Amino acid sequence: MEEQEKDRFSTRIINCRYNKADAHGAISMPIYRNAAFEFPHSEAIAAAFQYKEEIYSHTYSRITNPTVENLEQKIKAASGADNVMSVASGMAAISNTFIALAHAGGNIVTSPHLFGNTFSFFKFTLAAFGVETRFVNTDNIEEIASAIDENTCAFFCELITNPHMEIADLTEISKLLRQRHVPMIVDTTIVPWCAFDAKKAGVNIEIVSTTKYVSGGATSLGGAVLDYGTFDWKYNKKLSESPYTDTMSQFSFKMKREIMRNLGACIDPDSASMQSLGMESLELRFNRASQSAYELARYLEKQDRVIKVNYTKLETSPYKRISDKLFNGNPGAMLTFSLESKEACFKLMNKLRVIRRATNLFDNKTLIIHPESTIYGTFSPEMKHVMGIEDNLLRLSVGLEDVEDLKADIEKGLIS
Numbered sequence: 001m002e003e004q005e006k007d008r009f010s011t012r013i014i015n016c017r018y019n020k021a022d023a024h025g026a027i028s029m030p031i032y033r034n035a036a037f038e039f040p041h042s043e044a045i046a047a048a049f050q051y052k053e054e055i056y057s058h059t060y061s062r063i064t065n066p067t068v069e070n071l072e073q074k075i076k077a078a079s080g081a082d083n084v085m086s087v088a089s090g091m092a093a094i095s096n097t098f099i100a101l102a103h104a105g106g107n108i109v110t111s112p113h114l115f116g117n118t119f120s121f122f123k124f125t126l127a128a129f130g131v132e133t134r135f136v137n138t139d140n141i142e143e144i145a146s147a148i149d150e151n152t153c154a155f156f157c158e159l160i161t162n163p164h165m166e167i168a169d170l171t172e173i174s175k176l177l178r179q180r181h182v183p184m185i186v187d188t189t190i191v192p193w194c195a196f197d198a199k200k201a202g203v204n205i206e207i208v209s210t211t212k213y214v215s216g217g218a219t220s221l222g223g224a225v226l227d228y229g230t231f232d233w234k235y236n237k238k239l240s241e242s243p244y245t246d247t248m249s250q251f252s253f254k255m256k257r258e259i260m261r262n263l264g265a266c267i268d269p270d271s272a273s274m275q276s277l278g279m280e281s282l283e284l285r286f287n288r289a290s291q292s293a294y295e296l297a298r299y300l301e302k303q304d305r306v307i308k309v310n311y312t313k314l315e316t317s318p319y320k321r322i323s324d325k326l327f328n329g330n331p332g333a334m335l336t337f338s339l340e341s342k343e344a345c346f347k348l349m350n351k352l353r354v355i356r357r358a359t360n361l362f363d364n365k366t367l368i369i370h371p372e373s374t375i376y377g378t379f380s381p382e383m384k385h386v387m388g389i390e391d392n393l394l395r396l397s398v399g400l401e402d403v404e405d406l407k408a409d410i411e412k413g414l415i416s
């Protein structure tokens, strides 16, 4: 084992060096805010375009960029993934991934309990290209098994569903998927690498909205696709013909050499630089915000006007056992809770002073939102029913303020 592989989480990230020496010895990766790179002669530019260079040469920033590559290296150091692909947003990570591996006539098996745009991407965007999405109850392994057939391109779920706070048993599901040769793709935005080992849980491809924890306080938009190199893509109709190299699976090859280049949803170097800095304090921020979330969840449970609190570390959560197993008892900084009505939710929100009324997750600031009227506001009542969206539910993304001030803010809000 290399010495640096033995370093612990934050050390590995903070000490992650870029692969070419900087001319001025800059201690942090400079921002390469340029579109193109110059070559000394025509043979060199031809070699770079044909990927013949031993040390990867950058040609054009839609394809690769040194500042972006450094962010990818840090995510690799954090996760242990074989290949990391940084893109412009979490939705770009999702859309690029499924465009790479799904084909007309194929299907995706997933839960209907998804982030609103992810649901819409499967239900409408992919459907228009002839890809069917089969929505199942991911708590029911038989239901997953019977939805899979020879045209299934992937199983997908969110690590902790938002806003329902459910956890699929990934270890059990991965056993089934291995037997059926279907890749497991998981959006792990809710719990980052310091608390969740995706490879160990059997995840083949991991998707992250780096807009959230990674950006270091909602500084920028970004997304990442992580390939653990653990799926045999000969079983995927679209990727079986794609080349496999020493350093890349067929999936990563397709993503890097075709899909990401053609769709052009590249992350810009300024955002990549902010996210690289965010990576360095990720563990610190995550631990503090998660501790406060647990404390707030227990506080909310004791309030008469609160009907139910959803947080997977609570004794009352049906997902406590699996949450403790997967996340070492640290399931992150998001919780949801219900009051008697939508009006009561709006009233509470309007009284808050410290907690901000805003969408987004894992800002340094604590954010509150009423999902039914906002994130899911444009879906029909029938669709909201399918997606399990209730109108008396509030979502809290807990930030880094002092938890006593957060409690005091909620306490004032709950007084009618």
Ligand SMILES: Cc1ncc(COP(=O)(O)O)c(C=O)c1O
Binding pocket: 089, 090, 091, 092, 115, 118, 158, 162, 187, 189, 190, 209, 210, 211, 212, 221, 222, 223, 360, 361
């Ligand atoms: C679980 C999850 N996945 C993906 C996304 C999309 O990320 P982005 O806003 O970076 O496109 C979100 C956004 O809130 C999310 O909550």
